[in-house]
Amino acid sequence: MLALDRIGKTYANGVRAVDGVSLQVGPGEILAIVGGSGCGKSTLLRAISGLDTPSQGRVVLDDEAIAAPHEKIGIIFQEPRLLPWLTVAGNVGFGLEQRPRKQREELVANALARVGLTEKARMWPRELSGGQAQRVAIARALVPRPRVLLLDEPFSALDAFTRADLQDHLLGLWADTKPTLILVTHDVDEAIVLADRVMVMRSKPGRIFDEIPCDLPRPRDRQSAAFDFAKRRVLAALDRSLSRAATDPVESKTEAGAALWW
Template identity: 60%
Template sequence: MLTLDRLSKIYANGTQALSDVTMGVAPGEIVALVGGSGCGKTTLLRLASGLEQASGGRVAVDGDIISAPHPDVGIVFQEPRLLPWLTVAQNIAFGVEHLPKAERDARVDEALLRVGLAGYGPRWPRELSGGQAQRVAIVRALVARPKVLLMDEPFSALDALTRASLQDHLLALWEAHRPTLLLVTHDVEEAAALADRAIVMQPRPGRVFKDIPIDLPRPRDRLSHDFAEAKRAILAALDGSLGNPHSSPRRISVPSGASW
């Protein structure tokens, strides 16, 4: 369980990025953080990863307080951030150097196979397309089998077709070991396609506005009525979080029997 308890963040210039954020993410659950600019989504992710320190409150994984980068918590950024002097296989294996070579190689080969890059291990990062590089970044984070994976808009720089393909690859990887996954996204369709819950944030300072269950079976039919209803629920909450008086917090029907 990933737990954020009364989390707040105030920067040195006095800007309050987060205020009293409390949420829990269950083992194996996928939660999407959605919200407008200034709602502190990326700050929250950095606090959860231990890359920044909170001004108040705490982050814990299975009761273990996170105050610095932790082996149980992986993170994927907007850019792949691959090391150019290492091959694809060496990049993926970078975080599991402590494992015996046979197990390390087996994990790398399995990960590349799952994302459609079998045989790409000897290649250099410069030889990859943007989508391929991001797939490598994702498997690099997952090959260590963290309990929690944090993702900061990992597909935002990609075209729509590549983005949808990588979302499917991500779910295939997640299915193997089912880490807890907390995903920051601006893409409402991405949230509806991937998440068990969408948490809509409210800006200035960032705080939780609405927690929306998305009770749809996987794989999800993006053309179905239920999928459209899930997107509509998230969009309505986003409008409310930004102060639209016609979309203030209210009950909105969510498909497949889920409730607010």
């Protein structure tokens, strides 16, 4: 169980990015976090990953406080961030240096097969397309078998077809070991395709505005009425969160237009 206990983050310039966020995410659960630009989604994710230290509160995973990057927590960034001097196989095996060579090679080969890139193993990252590079990043994050996988808008730079393909791929990989997934996204469709629960955040400072359960059966049909209904619920919550942020006399100093999430 991953628990966030009143997480707050104030930057050195005085900006309060996140304030008093508490939530619990169960094992194997997929949580999507959506919200307007600057509502603290990525800040929250970085606090969970241990890459940033929260100013207040704490992150607890299975009764262990997380204060730095942890072997049970993996992260996939918005860009693939592959190491250009390592081959595709080298990138996938980057987190496995402590393992015996044979075991490492086996794990890497399996991971590459799972993301359909076996024939690219010896290529350099510069030789991959954007979608292939992001698949390598997914394989790299999943191969050490983290208990929690954080995804920070991982498909936002990709075209619609590649994005849908990678969403399906991600669900397939998630089904192997069922880690907890926490996905930050601007794409409401993506949130509903993937998540068991959608958390809507509001800005200035970043707080949880609403939580919408999403218990549609998988695989989810993007054309179904149930999908459309869930989408409208999330969009309505987003609209309310944005208008609340825009009219809040104490906490909002920006115009409503500046906080448009799309």
